[in-house]
Ligand code: SAM
């Protein structure tokens with residue numbers, strides 16, 4: 260039996276987030292600049308390499324795989340990868356295969372994803388107003404995403420909506436979004452925006468809106484009860500008593516989830532980030548490519564990396580303001 264991955268703080272690593280591309284068909288203002296330079300294709304792990312990576316992690320006890328990006332569904336032939344991962348669901352080695360997407364390609368892929376064993380997906384959506392949607396995503400079109408969500412639900416996928424809370428942008432849609440999700444039986448999670456320093460968004464579309472504030476605003480209209488449920492990540496959940504709807508709050512800059520952190524993040528070039536808030540990473544592409552017949556060097560590199568997983572991240576609200584913004588983009592590590 261292979262020993263499972265346990266870090267120095269006795270946390271079992273059972274959740275891997277994999278960014279399969281740095282590219283995207285949107286240019287959300289808080290995530291990317293208008294003119295992005297993407298990595299040359301040769302830098303990316305091939306689909307076969309992504310398979311080997313994920314399979315090795317699964318062999319080491321990873322139970323949940325979240326595919327993200329950039330926009331994961333714009334990666335060419337991505338379904339080949341999903342189909343390949345199905346074997347791990349079938350064998351029981353993997354409990355969950357899931358995706359975080361902007362929804363633009365769901366109309367095309369939802370049924371195939373469901374056929375691959377995907378049961379739940381996260382769709383990012385910050386507004387239900389067409390004009391505002393085009394402003395915040397720059398290149399996105401709301402009707403296309405809404406058709407994608409329809410297709411996902413029609414295919415039997417459980418949809419959770421992720422909404423970045425932006426002051427002066429979607430504050431006025433708090434109840435519209437909440438009610439829309441409740442009507443469609445979709446859970447909703449709000450994400451606190453992480454300030455990115457170098458996106459050239461001096462026009463400031465949307466500003467930091469604290470989720471404490473957002474939650475207080477919600478409580479004026481509905482009754483919220485805290486749920487014990489923990490994901491091992493920065494999300495906390497409440498139940499709306501009146502409707503039974505579940506609402507999540509992701510505050511990536513808080514520390515209070517680190518003790519239960521069960522996850523690591525793999526970038527599309529094979530860098531493993533042990534912590535969302537730390538720059539420390541391990542290059543797994545090298546050991547992967549060093550031996551084409553055995554995964555032993557890769558496995559050893561993963562174990563070494565996990566033995567360096569830090570206790571917690573070290574950014575906080577004060578440091579995350581304009582004088583100390585995050586330098587690594589969410590599109591790099593997949594959020
Ligand atoms: N393209 C996919 C999507 O948008 O869902 C997956 C990748 S995206 C980087 C993952 C999540 O990160 C999205 O929900 C997005 O809203 C969030 N995100 C991106 N930049 C962010 C920022 N600066 N602060 C907070 N959340 C951010």
Ligand code: SF4
Pocket residue numbers: 283284285286287290291328329330361383590
């Ligand atoms: Fe693309 Fe997602 Fe970033 Fe928006 S948040 S630009 S959809 S990767």
